[in-house]
Amino acid sequence: MSQASRTRPSGSSTALNEAYDTALLDLDGVVYAGGQAIDHAVDALGTAREGGMHLAYVTNNALRTPAAVAEHLTELGVPAEAADVITSAQAVARLVADQLPAGARVLLIGGEGLRVALRERGLEPVESADDDPVAVVQGYGGPDMTWGRFAEASYAINRGLPWFASNTDLTIPSARGIAPGNGAAVEVVRIATGAEPQVAGKPLPPMHRETVLRTGAERPLVVGDRLDTDIEGAFNGGVDSLLVLTGVTDAAQLVAAVPEHRPTYVDADLRGLLTGQPEVTRTDEAYACGGWTASVRGEALVLDGDGDAIDGLRALCAAAWSHAGDGSCALDAGKAVARLGL
16 A cells, blocks of 8 residues: 555555664664653664564664763663664755855854764754854753754844754654754744744755665664654655554544544554554444454544454544545544543
């Protein structure tokens, strides 16, 4: 089934860690949240790795260096090397370096991860709009980034300098809940300047290009928690995806997903890497998975049966996506989703 015409989650008779050679894993909301490992992540990734699957960690968070991310993963019990980590800082640094001469001075609005990535590409980060930069590069700088940094970016952009952003995720998961992400900071600068940045991170092609160059994956599976970055990025790259429900996306959002946000597979958490995926079958105008059957009645989605909640969600997605076609499902799914307790 092509991604463009996806009307239901796919099944797989083979465990996903055997069907794909490389897992391209998002971090925040998939492997950890607020710095702490998500339930079952460490054991699932260890089993996948022992079975021969290559694990690569692909994050839109540009704050930390790949070495720092790898160290954190190793401390959590997920052994990793810096080469296993691909960040939007690396993607935007390559994007900038492709357009500027070696040694060009660029105004850095962000953290150490972005600073290191720019220097690796032969660019010279500077701190002020008065330091003669020829471009502005903005990435997530952490919760303590001061308002003055956004002002500095605005001064330079209003002088006509090109503007690059690592990513535009509006939110980021944290231990205490959902917090503003780099996209929120980009909006501040956009309002002050009226300019539009060139963006590198998921779901856009520069990030996919960076990932392919660094991993050499031949049969990759994107694993993420966000429809508008991870899943759309897989769609744009023409590769399969697994959505896990441990981060930003909830069941109602998934049911209403537009085609580019519909994952190949859906599971509760990273244990889904280690199993096959059940088929969703169609009978007349109903869709069945496990012990559940989903259908459209009037202006609502209806769910009958019982069993594993994720099977029910898969059936609901099939009914909703088939009904919506190339758009977003506008049917009332509230009662059906509530039955699943997700």
